Amino acid sequence: MSTNNHNEEEELKQNQAAAEQAETQAEETQNKEEANEELTSEQKLEKELEAANKTIEEQKDKYLRLSAEFDNYRKRTMKEKAELIKNGGEKAISAILPILDDMERALQNAQKSEDIQAVCEGIELISQKFQKVLAQEGLEKMEPVGEAFDTDFHEAVALVPAPSEEQKGKVLDCVQTGYKLNDKVIRHAKVVVAQ
Structure with a gap:
């Protein structure tokens, strides 16, 4: 076992x-x-x-x-x-050059011409052409006489008593023209305002 x-x-x-x-x-x-x-x-x-x-x-x-x-x-x-x-000003200057040429011709003719009326008419035509070119470039002349005085567009150079009650606060006269370029004020109009 x-x-x-x-x-x-x-x-x-x-x-x-x-x-x-x-x-x-x-x-x-x-x-x-x-x-x-x-x-x-x-x-x-x-x-x-x-x-x-x-x-x-x-x-x-x-x-x-x-x-x-x-x-x-x-x-x-x-x-x-x-x-x-x-x-940037090239386009504007190019548009003004023909007017400059017209001014030179007008000055040359003014020295030779004895007809002052013709010289004045020539200068007036050149001025109209110049304003037309500037308008095409976006320049707009302000016509403030009779409008309500607005500091955004006008500069008051004198305050005078209002001739009537309805003319209070309105522009009576423009001393220097204001201009806008493409709806932007580039020179305020110098105005006389009624008080």
Whole structure:
């Protein structure tokens, strides 16, 4: 019986050893799987980091291009504005040149002519032509006499007693003509106002 016991003990020890060995192998397999999972999560993080870095580089490139494009636009518009300021009056000056030619001819003829009436008529025609060209360029002459006094358009140089009650606060006389260019006052009319 003792041999039997001894065999059973030995078998029990072998079973225990096999169980321990199986348990150790299971632990090692589990550790390997966890290590693989950690590598996989590390790889995922690396991939995400690479994707984020790629997106950052794309956005940075896009920003630099946009910034350069805006800088070019700003420089171009500044150049165009400077060009407009420099040559802005070219159209108006070109329109006035024929009138300047007429004035020169009128002066030459005025020195030779003895007919003052003809010289006056010639100067009047030149003046009308000049006013017509200025009107085409957007210049408008103000006619303030009889209008209500308005500080947006008029500058009072004198206040006089009103001849009648209905003329109070109205413009009686214009001392210096006012002008508007494209509906913007460029010179206020100097006027006499009734009090």
